[in-house]
Amino acid sequence: MKKIILFLITTVGLFSQELITPIPLTVKYNYEKALLGKKLFFDRRLSHDNTISCASCHFLDEGGDDNIAISIGIDKKVGIRNAPTVLNAVYNVNQFWDGRARSLKGQVKGPIHTSFEMGSSFDDIVKKLSVDRDYIKRFRSIYRDKITGDNISDAIAEFEKTLITPNARFDKFLRGDKEALSADELNGYRIFKEYGCISCHNGVNIGGNLMQKMGVVEKYETSDFGRFNVTKKEKDKFHFKVPSLRNVELTAPYVHDGSVETLRSAVEIVLKYQVGIHLKDKEIEDIVKFLKTLTGEGVKLIEEKR
Amino acid sequence: MRNTFISAFVLLSLVLVLGYNIYNADQQRVNFKIITHQINNLLFINKDFDLYLKNSFAGDNFDIFQRKIDLHENEFRVLENSFISQDIMNEELNSVLMDLKSSMEKKIEILEYMKSYRAILNNSFRVVRKVEITDLSERYVQLYQLIISIDKNPNINIEKKIIDLDKLRYSNSNEEYTLKHSRVILEYQLKIDEMQTLLKKLDIDKKLENFNDLSESYIEDAVNRASLSVSVLFIMLLILIIIYLIYSHRLSFLINELSKFRTTVESSDNIVVITDKDKVIKYVNEAFTKTTGYTVEEAIGQKPNILKDTQQSESFYKNLNETIYSGKKWSGEFTNIDKYGKHSYEKASIMPLFDNKGEIEGFVAIKLDVTHEIKMRQDLKNSKDHIEEINRNLEDKIKEEVDKNREKDKQLLQQSRLAQMGEMISMIAHQWRQPLAAIGSTSSALTIKAKRNKLDNQQIIELSGKISTYTQHLSETIDDFRDFFRSNKELSETTYNEMISSVLSIVEMSIRNKNINLNQKLECTDKFHTYTNELKQVILNLVKNAEDVLTDRDIKEPYIEIRTFSNSGYYILEVSDNGGGIDTDIVDHIFDPYFSTKKDKNGTGLGLYMSKIIIEEHCKGKLNVSNSKDGAVFQIVLGEIKC
Numbered sequence: 001m002k003k004i005i006l007f008l009i010t011t012v013g014l015f016s017q018e019l020i021t022p023i024p025l026t027v028k029y030n031y032e033k034a035l036l037g038k039k040l041f042f043d044r045r046l047s048h049d050n051t052i053s054c055a056s057c058h059f060l061d062e063g064g065d066d067n068i069a070i071s072i073g074i075d076k077k078v079g080i081r082n083a084p085t086v087l088n089a090v091y092n093v094n095q096f097w098d099g100r101a102r103s104l105k106g107q108v109k110g111p112i113h114t115s116f117e118m119g120s121s122f123d124d125i126v127k128k129l130s131v132d133r134d135y136i137k138r139f140r141s142i143y144r145d146k147i148t149g150d151n152i153s154d155a156i157a158e159f160e161k162t163l164i165t166p167n168a169r170f171d172k173f174l175r176g177d178k179e180a181l182s183a184d185e186l187n188g189y190r191i192f193k194e195y196g197c198i199s200c201h202n203g204v205n206i207g208g209n210l211m212q213k214m215g216v217v218e219k220y221e222t223s224d225f226g227r228f229n230v231t232k233k234e235k236d237k238f239h240f241k242v243p244s245l246r247n248v249e250l251t252a253p254y255v256h257d258g259s260v261e262t263l264r265s266a267v268e269i270v271l272k273y274q275v276g277i278h279l280k281d282k283e284i285e286d287i288v289k290f291l292k293t294l295t296g297e298g299v300k301l302i303e304e305k306r
Numbered sequence: 307m308r309n310t311f312i313s314a315f316v317l318l319s320l321v322l323v324l325g326y327n328i329y330n331a332d333q334q335r336v337n338f339k340i341i342t343h344q345i346n347n348l349l350f351i352n353k354d355f356d357l358y359l360k361n362s363f364a365g366d367n368f369d370i371f372q373r374k375i376d377l378h379e380n381e382f383r384v385l386e387n388s389f390i391s392q393d394i395m396n397e398e399l400n401s402v403l404m405d406l407k408s409s410m411e412k413k414i415e416i417l418e419y420m421k422s423y424r425a426i427l428n429n430s431f432r433v434v435r436k437v438e439i440t441d442l443s444e445r446y447v448q449l450y451q452l453i454i455s456i457d458k459n460p461n462i463n464i465e466k467k468i469i470d471l472d473k474l475r476y477s478n479s480n481e482e483y484t485l486k487h488s489r490v491i492l493e494y495q496l497k498i499d500e501m502q503t504l505l506k507k508l509d510i511d512k513k514l515e516n517f518n519d520l521s522e523s524y525i526e527d528a529v530n531r532a533s534l535s536v537s538v539l540f541i542m543l544l545i546l547i548i549i550y551l552i553y554s555h556r557l558s559f560l561i562n563e564l565s566k567f568r569t570t571v572e573s574s575d576n577i578v579v580i581t582d583k584d585k586v587i588k589y590v591n592e593a594f595t596k597t598t599g600y601t602v603e604e605a606i607g608q609k610p611n612i613l614k615d616t617q618q619s620e621s622f623y624k625n626l627n628e629t630i631y632s633g634k635k636w637s638g639e640f641t642n643i644d645k646y647g648k649h650s651y652e653k654a655s656i657m658p659l660f661d662n663k664g665e666i667e668g669f670v671a672i673k674l675d676v677t678h679e680i681k682m683r684q685d686l687k688n689s690k691d692h693i694e695e696i697n698r699n700l701e702d703k704i705k706e707e708v709d710k711n712r713e714k715d716k717q718l719l720q721q722s723r724l725a726q727m728g729e730m731i732s733m734i735a736h737q738w739r740q741p742l743a744a745i746g747s748t749s750s751a752l753t754i755k756a757k758r759n760k761l762d763n764q765q766i767i768e769l770s771g772k773i774s775t776y777t778q779h780l781s782e783t784i785d786d787f788r789d790f791f792r793s794n795k796e797l798s799e800t801t802y803n804e805m806i807s808s809v810l811s812i813v814e815m816s817i818r819n820k821n822i823n824l825n826q827k828l829e830c831t832d833k834f835h836t837y838t839n840e841l842k843q844v845i846l847n848l849v850k851n852a853e854d855v856l857t858d859r860d861i862k863e864p865y866i867e868i869r870t871f872s873n874s875g876y877y878i879l880e881v882s883d884n885g886g887g888i889d890t891d892i893v894d895h896i897f898d899p900y901f902s903t904k905k906d907k908n909g910t911g912l913g914l915y916m917s918k919i920i921i922e923e924h925c926k927g928k929l930n931v932s933n934s935k936d937g938a939v940f941q942i943v944l945g946e947i948k949c
Binding site: 019020021093193194195196197198199200202203204205209210211212213216217235239274275276277278 | 368428431
């Protein structure tokens with residue numbers, strides 16, 4: 001009996017070394033496209049009434065989301081879900097809480113065409129942008145093409161690629177800096193691994209690579225059916241994308257409907273419904289401390305070269 | 307021309323099709339290699355993933371997991387794209403590929419669920435591992451052990467176990483965790499098993515291999531087709547080469563023939579003019595220039611009417627045109643004027659030339675300059691007239707000559723007669739000699755006796771009687787000869803026997819005196835009409851000749867044989883001797899006039915000539931000569947002469 005446990009622990013320990021990897025320090029991207037994407041990202045003309053841009057729900061200097069439970073769209077319309085962070089979104093396997101976009105590029109059209117978000121369409125946007133000489137010039141020089149929805153998506157996605165936050169303290173630790181984490185933080189990481197948090201939150205983005213049921217051990221009450229809305233499969237009810245824990249400190253409120261306000265409550269809820277365990281306060285605090293080490297450096301926005 | 311195009315087009319298409327087959331097959335092989343490679347990739351990915359699923363029970367890094375899933379998707383898309391790009395038209399292959407695609411898609415779906423189930427299982431296992439076993443009651447320990455080794459006990463009836471769990475109650479947090487997570491583990495193990503079963507059912511490996519095999523056999527088909535195409539192409543090439551050789555040979559043969567013809571036409575003495583259908587001259591040969599004086603350059607582009615002689619009538623040309631434009635050949639004669647204004651005559655044939663649609667393309671005229679001939683014809687006519695005149699003169703002349711000849715013949719006859727008469731006279735003289743001598747001696751005796759006065763009347767009557775007899779004999783002799791030699795111009799009936807006895811009465815004495823035997827075999831007793839006296843003269847001539855030759859050659863025991871017989875309506879008389887025959891080099895000449903072997907004895911040479919004339923021309927018979935073993939045989943053949 002004990003032998004088995006030992007064996008399992010060591011193997012777990014060994015394997016869990018590989019389960020989380022640090023964010024690369026740099027990322028390859030097309031400079032021209034990214035610049036164009038940046039301009040579009042901040043361009044309110046992408047919304048129907050020219051009031052909302054991508055940046056309206058994804059504050060790049062505040063964790064990449066909008067710090068409110070449910071995002072608000074044009075005409076003060078309230079949406080249905082919490083805005084996920086755009087930071088490090090490039091490392092997610094899919095985008096949206098229900099995973100309906102397979103790539104950053106595929107995500108762009110979502111908010112644009114959603115009535116309670118930007119409430120516009122590519123046709124409208126193209127019309128609006130086509131009077132802008134600068135856009136025409138840029139699109140022609142980069143894509144050798146007119147302004148199209150596809151090109152717009154491509155440019156924005158290229159910009160979003162650059163929104164990475166490397167060098168979190170935990171990353172430094174993973175890279176070998178043993179001093180990067182305090183004892184409590186280390187303890188938090190240990191608990192994180194031992195109690196199976198790492199089963200779902202792993203990979204380079206510490207999450208974002210798995211669709212999982214919300215309420216594995218206990219049933220979680222929510223009106224949002226999650227992935228089911230996309231696939232219409234019973235199996236997919238209450239399945240949501242496991243969110244990335246990077247910069248989790250900055251992305252309150254939590255959970256798909258933003259109903260969890262603090263990080264600590266989030267940990268508690270997840271422990272109850274997903275992990276299926278009670279932990280002591282100290283343990284929970286350590287986990288929270290650990291989670292805070294996942295905050296990376298602030299985004300360095302690319303600039304126009306003069 | 308159009309047929310050539312069509313067959314060339316067909317041939318080209320065939321070559322293109324075959325060439326395409328070969329190219330295609332080669333492409334296919336290359337493509338197949340690619341596909342095989344990709345299929346192998348997918349097989350590897352599949353196996354790798356199976357292994358991965360079996361092994362990493364301890365925890366998944368879902369980045370890696372996802373990457374593996376993506377590999378499936380991407381590699382399959384690569385296969386699909388290369389398959390589509392190859393444009394393979396094969397229903398079976400396509401359907402297998404589609405099946406494979408849907409299987410792949412299903413697998414990926416399944417894997418997504420596997421992901422979440424495995425994460426859950428992983429999580430629960432970690433929790434369970436944290437359980438203080440010491441805290442567990444017996445049942446929970448059992449449960450714990452069961453759960454811990456669940457993957458090694460695939461035969462557990464999980465559903466039953468889950469139901470059993472409902473009966474359990476926990477009494478501490480360890481038991482609580484154990485129970486809760488056992489339930490989770492069992493549930494999700496079941497779910498995972500379901501997914502595994504589904505995965506197995508998909509049997510992607512088998513499908514991949516099946517696809518590979520099908521591709522292979524498809525390629526084989528294409529390769530076989532290509533080999534066949536190569537063979538066919540090769541055979542076609544051979545055939546083409548053979549055809550080319552044949553045609554080229556034929557072509558060179560035809561060219562040769564053509565150049566021969568061309569040379570013939572070029573150098574022919576006949577004038578050849580070829581025009582188009584508007585009668586514009588396209589070609590003339592050398593003879594044209596020679597005859598008309600126009601050079602080739604001067605003639606081409608002109609019409610043949612440059613040679614027209616205005617003296618020829620319009621209807622002549624109208625008839626000519628009508629004939630040739632209706633597709634028929636015209637032959638006739640032209641008068642032409644050459645470059646220098648000289649007249650010439652031509653015999654011409656003008657034929658239309660047809661193209662391969664049967665329409666008139668032009669005309670060819672073949673002409674012969676007959677000016678010379680026409681002149682000659684004229685001359686000939688003149689000569690003919692001249693000759694006719696000469697002919698007429700000649701006829702007169704001939705008549706003259708014939709008359710002359712007749713005269714000569716008459717003279718000859720006359721001469722012969724005279725010669726014969728001479729002979730006759732000598733024969734008479736010969737005959738008379740003896741009786742005259744007898745008369746003389748008798749008369750002398752009378753005289754002598756009278757002088758001696760010994761003469762009485764009885765002696766006078768006796769002696770004068772003798773003189774009378776001899777005188778009568780003399781007179782008979784003359785009568786005989788006279789009758790004999792009288793030419794009678796009329797036919798009379800007689801027999802050989804008659805004539806022979808008549809002849810012998812003249813010559814018998816002479817023959818006997820020379821001790822020549824005379825044999826007579828007279829079998830022919832027929833009566834026939836002939837010129838009797840003349841025939842007698844001939845028989846006499848023959849007998850006398852025999853007599854002469856026997857005497858001349860001094861033959862021992864000489865004989866003359868006269869033989870007559872009749873044979874199929876002919877009356878034949880033969881006079882033969884044993885005089886040794888006639889020399890072969892003169893036997894053909896013996897009937898010639900003036901030919902004699904008796905020249906030194908004053909033979910006139912007329913005898914046999916005249917005999918032949920008499921027998922053959924007057925009596926209409928035949929006089930032949932041949933040599934027997936003893937001597938000559940002269941044969942007279944007479945038929946009944948019809949007056």
